[in-house]
Amino acid sequence: MSKLWGGRFTKPTNKLVEEYTSSIGFDQKLALQDIQGSLAHVQMLGKCDIITQEEVEEIQGGLKAVEKKIQAGDVDYSIADEDIHMNIEKMLIDEIGPVGGKLHTGRSRNDQVATDMHLYLREKTHVLMELVEAVQKALVHQAESHVETILPGYTHLQRAQPVSFGHHLLAYFWMFERDKERLQDSLKRINWSPLGAAALAGTPYPIDRQMTADALGFDKPYPNSLDAVSDRDFILEFLSISSIMITHISRLSEELILWSSQEFDFIELDDEFCTGSSIMPQKKNPDVPELLRGKTGRIYGNLMGLLTLLKGLPLAYNKDMQEDKEGMFDTVDTLEGALSLLAPMLGSMDVKADHMKQAVKEDYSNATDIADYLAVKGLPFRQAHEIIGKIVLYAIDQNKYLLDLKMDEYKQFSELFEEDIYDKLAPEQVVAARVSEGATGFQQVYNQIDLAKEHLS
Numbered sequence: 001m002s003k004l005w006g007g008r009f010t011k012p013t014n015k016l017v018e019e020y021t022s023s024i025g026f027d028q029k030l031a032l033q034d035i036q037g038s039l040a041h042v043q044m045l046g047k048c049d050i051i052t053q054e055e056v057e058e059i060q061g062g063l064k065a066v067e068k069k070i071q072a073g074d075v076d077y078s079i080a081d082e083d084i085h086m087n088i089e090k091m092l093i094d095e096i097g098p099v100g101g102k103l104h105t106g107r108s109r110n111d112q113v114a115t116d117m118h119l120y121l122r123e124k125t126h127v128l129m130e131l132v133e134a135v136q137k138a139l140v141h142q143a144e145s146h147v148e149t150i151l152p153g154y155t156h157l158q159r160a161q162p163v164s165f166g167h168h169l170l171a172y173f174w175m176f177e178r179d180k181e182r183l184q185d186s187l188k189r190i191n192w193s194p195l196g197a198a199a200l201a202g203t204p205y206p207i208d209r210q211m212t213a214d215a216l217g218f219d220k221p222y223p224n225s226l227d228a229v230s231d232r233d234f235i236l237e238f239l240s241i242s243s244i245m246i247t248h249i250s251r252l253s254e255e256l257i258l259w260s261s262q263e264f265d266f267i268e269l270d271d272e273f274c275t276g277s278s279i280m281p282q283k284k285n286p287d288v289p290e291l292l293r294g295k296t297g298r299i300y301g302n303l304m305g306l307l308t309l310l311k312g313l314p315l316a317y318n319k320d321m322q323e324d325k326e327g328m329f330d331t332v333d334t335l336e337g338a339l340s341l342l343a344p345m346l347g348s349m350d351v352k353a354d355h356m357k358q359a360v361k362e363d364y365s366n367a368t369d370i371a372d373y374l375a376v377k378g379l380p381f382r383q384a385h386e387i388i389g390k391i392v393l394y395a396i397d398q399n400k401y402l403l404d405l406k407m408d409e410y411k412q413f414s415e416l417f418e419e420d421i422y423d424k425l426a427p428e429q430v431v432a433a434r435v436s437e438g439a440t441g442f443q444q445v446y447n448q449i450d451l452a453k454e455h456l457s
């Protein structure tokens, strides 16, 4: 079978080489973007009088026919044609004859593949932003029902101070908000057009790069042809943003897993999102959040892979760069899957507010508030801290919680204690007292929900 670049060769390509160097097995995902780029290119070739209007129409008709076949799944891609670009060009020529060969005037696969990936990633960035937003909506929805649900807040995974469960969920809302912002911001850089940079140096044809950029909805052409075909930092940026996002997903998943354990017993994930054990009949395993946590490995790996691939590559195109695609596709697919599951799983989880409340009652997480109580009465906070430390030690020794101690027991530690201490120590009061901006106090959390909603489209 003859190659599109066969003229210079006297021998056919070794079969193993053909297999080893082809990318059609994975870059066929770019088929529709490739045709979109070609349609814009051929239109421009006509407008710039590089080919005739008749030829433009023939090629456009041919490309649309090929597109139909691809959409219908009615194509046999061939390894001999190496990649999606040459497969489509071959199909075009089969469809309309030698005039199809004029499509590749004034361009190269190097600017073509870069253009395809910009188009692909732009589409996927929009899809992912919507999916992130669905997760945010699920978080806000749960948060709204649980502003006044109190659970222990932790530092060092030790009970620290009680917080509103709504507040805890909203912490993730803001992480995802920044992820969404990062995706939005990256569009500025995805939206440069490599098309017309040709192989590396530009082309002698009087092409109009702004015209193809406009037709493809890009903001502007890359100002430097070498950069245009060598740049993969728009993919690196995407993989970095994705790595940060999966970190957030993984942390949230870890908490869902912990909270589902019998040790915590704060939530129950819906049956729909759990699986059983083939041997232990009692098991209900949080497989989905475990897998979400586990997917972090491949997303970080894809980032590391591309960073390593690009490090030390001289300008301009090198075949190494063909390896840029699978990690990008994998990251897109992995995130699409993760976000699509996360939203309904969060929406359907059962929150065991009474268990959370019970946990708060059985801890010493109101200790800071007693220190604050004495500090408000004029004792320096350091001294108050020391005294309360001793009270906690005493209470643990007596097998009591701080609310169980009698007034005379408090008085042994400081004469400043009065009856109102018991109100101050009630969990609701401890949470409600935190009124600083962004705090867990109920009113602050209601305000935060309003703010969060403003950020949703």
Ligand code: ARG
Pocket (backbone or CB within 6 Å): 023, 027, 083, 084, 109, 110, 113, 317, 319, 321, 322, 323
């Ligand atoms: N399949 C190739 C890739 O993805 C397209 C560009 C090939 N260019 C070349 N000069 N061999 O990288």
